[in-house]
Amino acid sequence: MLSKRNLLAVMLLLAGLMVAPALSQDDLMGDFTLSHYFGGFGGEFIEQIVDDFIAANPGLMHAESPVDHEQFKTSILVQLAGGNPPDTFSYWAGARIQFIVDDGFLMPIDDIWEANDMDSQFPQAVIDTAATYDMHKYALPLTLHWVGVFYNTALFEQVGAMTPTTWDELVDVADKFKMAGIPAFALGSRDRWPAQFWFDMILLRTAGNDYRQALMSGEASYTDPEVVRAFGLWKELVDAGYFNADANAYGYIDSANMVANGEAAMTLMGTWIGGHFASVEMTPAEDFDYFSFPTIDADTPRASLGPIDTFVVAADANNADAAKAFLVYLTNPDVQWAFAEGAGNLAPSLMVDTSNYNDVVARIAGEIADSAVYAFNYDLATPPPVAEVGLNSFSEFMANPGDYEAMLERVQADAQAEFMAMMDG
Amino acid sequence: MLRRHKWIVPASFLLLPLLVYFTFVILPTLNSLYYSFTNWVGYGSDYKFIGLANFEKIFSDRLFSNAIRNTAIWLALAMTVPTLLGLALALGLQGKRRINTVYKSLFYLPICLSPVIIGIIWVWLYSPKLGIVNIFLRALGLNELATAWLANPNTALIAVFVAWAWQQTGLNMVIFLAGLTSVPAPLVEAAKVDGANTWQTLRKVIIPMLRPSTVVVLALTAINALKSFEIIWVMTRGGPFNKSDTLAVFMYSESFRKFKMGYGSSAAVILFAMTLIIIFLYFKQIARAEELYD
Numbered sequence: 001m002l003s004k005r006n007l008l009a010v011m012l013l014l015a016g017l018m019v020a021p022a023l024s025q026d027d028l029m030g031d032f033t034l035s036h037y038f039g040g041f042g043g044e045f046i047e048q049i050v051d052d053f054i055a056a057n058p059g060l061m062h063a064e065s066p067v068d069h070e071q072f073k074t075s076i077l078v079q080l081a082g083g084n085p086p087d088t089f090s091y092w093a094g095a096r097i098q099f100i101v102d103d104g105f106l107m108p109i110d111d112i113w114e115a116n117d118m119d120s121q122f123p124q125a126v127i128d129t130a131a132t133y134d135m136h137k138y139a140l141p142l143t144l145h146w147v148g149v150f151y152n153t154a155l156f157e158q159v160g161a162m163t164p165t166t167w168d169e170l171v172d173v174a175d176k177f178k179m180a181g182i183p184a185f186a187l188g189s190r191d192r193w194p195a196q197f198w199f200d201m202i203l204l205r206t207a208g209n210d211y212r213q214a215l216m217s218g219e220a221s222y223t224d225p226e227v228v229r230a231f232g233l234w235k236e237l238v239d240a241g242y243f244n245a246d247a248n249a250y251g252y253i254d255s256a257n258m259v260a261n262g263e264a265a266m267t268l269m270g271t272w273i274g275g276h277f278a279s280v281e282m283t284p285a286e287d288f289d290y291f292s293f294p295t296i297d298a299d300t301p302r303a304s305l306g307p308i309d310t311f312v313v314a315a316d317a318n319n320a321d322a323a324k325a326f327l328v329y330l331t332n333p334d335v336q337w338a339f340a341e342g343a344g345n346l347a348p349s350l351m352v353d354t355s356n357y358n359d360v361v362a363r364i365a366g367e368i369a370d371s372a373v374y375a376f377n378y379d380l381a382t383p384p385p386v387a388e389v390g391l392n393s394f395s396e397f398m399a400n401p402g403d404y405e406a407m408l409e410r411v412q413a414d415a416q417a418e419f420m421a422m423m424d425g
Numbered sequence: 426m427l428r429r430h431k432w433i434v435p436a437s438f439l440l441l442p443l444l445v446y447f448t449f450v451i452l453p454t455l456n457s458l459y460y461s462f463t464n465w466v467g468y469g470s471d472y473k474f475i476g477l478a479n480f481e482k483i484f485s486d487r488l489f490s491n492a493i494r495n496t497a498i499w500l501a502l503a504m505t506v507p508t509l510l511g512l513a514l515a516l517g518l519q520g521k522r523r524i525n526t527v528y529k530s531l532f533y534l535p536i537c538l539s540p541v542i543i544g545i546i547w548v549w550l551y552s553p554k555l556g557i558v559n560i561f562l563r564a565l566g567l568n569e570l571a572t573a574w575l576a577n578p579n580t581a582l583i584a585v586f587v588a589w590a591w592q593q594t595g596l597n598m599v600i601f602l603a604g605l606t607s608v609p610a611p612l613v614e615a616a617k618v619d620g621a622n623t624w625q626t627l628r629k630v631i632i633p634m635l636r637p638s639t640v641v642v643l644a645l646t647a648i649n650a651l652k653s654f655e656i657i658w659v660m661t662r663g664g665p666f667n668k669s670d671t672l673a674v675f676m677y678s679e680s681f682r683k684f685k686m687g688y689g690s691s692a693a694v695i696l697f698a699m700t701l702i703i704i705f706l707y708f709k710q711i712a713r714a715e716e717l718y719d
Contacts, residue, residue, distance in 0.1 A: 078467075078468050081469040190576065246573035248573070249573035384682065385683035395665045396665070399577075421464070421685065424473075
């Protein structure tokens, strides 16, 4: 029997063959280099589509340089600065792309954007936030992740809970689980980033995206009433004992497993958790389901949150033509769909037939379409040095929620120092 | 003629290693010293020379003081715990009985593992639910002592230190064992004949004779302690919220997580200066020991 992975390889190959004639450009010659940070399924996928791309363009020679996810953040910057970057590489949309656009390390892709009418291929919110920097197009969105509350359906039935749509309902549901002796919220914040979604979502649902944007860029303060209120609401949940004990001791896979094994009811996480649930034989909409983070202030515009992975072209690319042709290749709906399906994420392209999505992902696509804004998670929305300060504060908060106002004073002082240092540089 | 140019032969042999040493040790060291006076971000050629600004800033940096405090705790523990344990093991396992050889190998074994592997092993041992440390404590009925060792801000640094000491002790044991072979047996016997008990023999004869080994152990331990980074990074990455940050971790975080290479370099320079002091003291002690024996 064909394994899921092999089946995918065959599908990709067929997709590649179908689109190959349209893609082959006789003038593409020479070496083509690419770096990416995807591991597991994503890594294999990228390697497969690169092979397809090279097969369609016999004039190209492929030289790949895959690196470890953590290492990538540093090594790509060193390569860019050294003037010998890969022609194209994966990068996180948001502050991280802005960071390297500011340094002049990226090549605008306005030409291929217009030539291929990409404005009609992607949702406006994604084009504005993920692709466009300083009025130019720089990044080609490949995959989109959405953060919501994923829950164990059997446990919800067991305690007779309905999916909440407001904060009060969320607290009621959490209370039901507390009565049943089950932690309502699984959180594994050992690697810090999983905790950020709580701050992100509460702030987006109260102060809204405009205020959050100001905070992320250093124009607002962590001691503002908006931030204090967000932490206060978060603290209510922690103080009530709705979270599992020792959140900082576990990784995000541990928290996903707590939900999968029925040791906790729900977890606030990105759509990639669907990939993990699938690997432990959970069926979407049957064994697990999701709900959008509840409304807190009804008049706050609806915002979606999550990272978007893109591919960009280096300003110093040796083979910019090949890099741009590769980016165009990535807009192919078959490619976008295959990646989304394999990784359990969403395809940013509007050309992808959403009827292929499983029930959970299809409804999430609807949530995104209904959102007024698409925001990036904390560590991609604020510059890296500030993100370090904030991420540490989220872990500290989970360990000592009581002192959060004093903590926010420190966070503000440190964040301000980092913003000042960046302006000096 | 030949005699006057006697230095040419050794110099030509030394030229290559010296060149390598200069290129890969001296030059990068001078380079980080240079960067510590700049606001370089770690990539690109766009930076300013800012004099001593990094050093002025670092001494009022809350996270730097935190790292200094943790490094001081780490150093104090490192100088005592694995040193005393290594000495105790060496005293207990000296001699040629076969079982001793087995034990010696067992205690030495951790040295053969990379600190990264040791870190991963201990992360498992400390796992809050499934880790053997907590399982053991619960089995003894000490439930209230079972904690999330690496996530608890009060235990993280010590928990990582225990893993580090587990490795360091084996090394110290071997150095002390080597030292013990140079303690003349007649001297120990003479002490016993003179009526000294075991404790007195140890304190008045063996330990003073072990002075050169002790100097080596303390110097190596101190240098290893100051540079210990991998095991902390693997186990906690300095967390939770900087509670297990040492100077080396601080230096790495500032340079590679916050992209402040100039600032990180100033931490590196301070760490280097501290190590240099220890090396200086070490050589002074060695010189003194040599004088004694001459």
